Amino acid sequence: MVQNDVAALCNAGHQxxxxxxxxxxxxxxxxxxxxxxxIASTIGDLSSLIEYTEYFNQYKKYRLNLFSSIQKKxxxxxxxxxxxxxxxxxxxxLTIRGKSGDQEVIDEANKxxxxxxxxxxxxxxxxxxxxxxxxxxxxxxxxxxxxxxxKEAVMNEEKNRLLNxxxxxxxxxxxxxxxxxVFEGDNxxxxxxxxxxxxxxxxxxxxxxxxxxxxxxxxxxxxxYGEKSSFLTTFVECCLSGFVDEKTASEIQSFFDSAxxxxxxxxxxxxxxxxxxRSKVLKRDSxxxxxxxxxx
Numbered sequence: 001m002v003q004n005d006v007a008a009l010c011n012a013g014h015q016x017x018x019x020x021x022x023x024x025x026x027x028x029x030x031x032x033x034x035x036x037x038x039i040a041s042t043i044g045d046l047s048s049l050i051e052y053t054e055y056f057n058q059y060k061k062y063r064l065n066l067f068s069s070i071q072k073k074x075x076x077x078x079x080x081x082x083x084x085x086x087x088x089x090x091x092x093x094l095t096i097r098g099k100s101g102d103q104e105v106i107d108e109a110n111k112x113x114x115x116x117x118x119x120x121x122x123x124x125x126x127x128x129x130x131x132x133x134x135x136x137x138x139x140x141x142x143x144x145x146x147x148x149x150x151k152e153a154v155m156n157e158e159k160n161r162l163l164n165x166x167x168x169x170x171x172x173x174x175x176x177x178x179x180x181x182v183f184e185g186d187n188x189x190x191x192x193x194x195x196x197x198x199x200x201x202x203x204x205x206x207x208x209x210x211x212x213x214x215x216x217x218x219x220x221x222x223x224x225y226g227e228k229s230s231f232l233t234t235f236v237e238c239c240l241s242g243f244v245d246e247k248t249a250s251e252i253q254s255f256f257d258s259a260x261x262x263x264x265x266x267x268x269x270x271x272x273x274x275x276x277x278r279s280k281v282l283k284r285d286s287x288x289x290x291x292x293x294x295x296x
Contacts, residue, residue, distance in 0.1 A: 003023055003027070003035075003038060003039060003042060004038055006020050006023055007020050007042045010281070010285070011277070016284075016285050016289075017046065018285065018292045020046075021062065022292075024039055025066060028069050030070070031070065031073060033083075033086065033089045034085075036070060036089055036093070037089065039066075040093075040096060043096065048242050049281065049282050052245075052282065053282070053286060054290075055289070055290045055293050058290075058294065058296045059293055060099075060101055061100075061296035065296070067093055067097055067100075070089075070093055071093050074090045074093055074094075075090075076094070076108060076112075077123070078090075078125065090126060091125060091127075094126060094129040094133070095128070095129045095133065098129065098133035099133070099136060105133065106133055109129065109130045112126075112130050113130050113131070113133075113142075113145075117145050117149070127161055131146065131161055131162060131164075131165035131168075132164070132165045132168045134165070135167075136168050136169060138169065139171070143169065143177070146162050146166050147162075149162050150162040150163060151187075160195045163188065163196040164195050166181065166182075166199060167182075167196055167197070167198070167200030167201075168203075175200050175209050176209055178196060178199070179197070179210065179213050181196075182196035183217065190231070191231075193231075194234050197210060197238065198238050201242060207239070207240075210239050211239065211240065211243075211252075214240075218255075218259060221235070230263070232261060232264050233266075233267045236267040236271060237270070237271060241270075244275065244278045245279055246276065249276055249279070252268065252272060253268065253272050256268045
């Protein structure tokens with residue numbers, strides 16, 4: 001797809017990400033699932049960069065503009081004989097709109113979440129979106145409701161939706177309590193812990209909290225999983241690749257140089273290289289992106 005090629009060129013330094021942002025707007029009236037899934041992926045990658053800037057709020061307004069038409073087309077409810085791909089696209093769009101601050105989407109998600117808690121169950125296809133949005137803007141009571149639903153859930157797919165949502169909060173204290181819930185005791189199966197952690201690193205503030213948590217608990221985590229467990233590699237790759245500054249890259253390298261966990265050596269190298277690349281991209285394009293987004 002053209003937008004994928006442009007994004008790759010931007011990452012390689014051959015084009016500015018402003019070109020990518022402009023191109024994506026030309027797809028506003030597109031309704032093909034594959035195209036929108038690709039766009040959502042690119043937008044997600046850009047979000048994890050731009051949230052480290054002063055103009056992230058302008059970027060969220062850009063996202064609202066980009067996804068406005070498709071969200072209106074899809075709405076909240078499935079239609080008769082709906083294409084399964086449409087059903088897969090709907091939660092992706094709703095989540096992006098909700099995280100971008102669309103108050104109507106936030107209010108509707110909160111309403112549906114409360115109805116779900118009270119027994120009027122949400123369509124499984126949009127549960128993930130509703131859970132994530134409710135968690136992002138919710139409070140401790142919301143988290144307690146998510147945990148209760150998690151403990152009562154039977155299907156592993158449903159448990160993972162809830163587990164991922166718990167970490168989506170914008171409240172640092174809630175993210176910390178989510179990490180405790182995920183790692184301590186037998187609340188979560190060992191093979192599912194990473195699902196909760198991925199939710200926690202979905203935001204800038206969450207990444208910082210998870211990085212500190214891993215530093216403090218690394219020895220315990222290694223003992224729990226075993227020093228040769230591939231889960232350790234998964235933790236490193238999933239938790240630490242989203243940073244954008246050389247200082248954190250150096251901290252990560254230094255920490256694992258002394259951690260004596262050989263299985264993660266290659267993953268750490270890749271993470272550090274990824275952070276360094278992201279740092280260069282942001283330094284190179286930041287001013288141009290800021291100027292472009294100033295219209296929002």
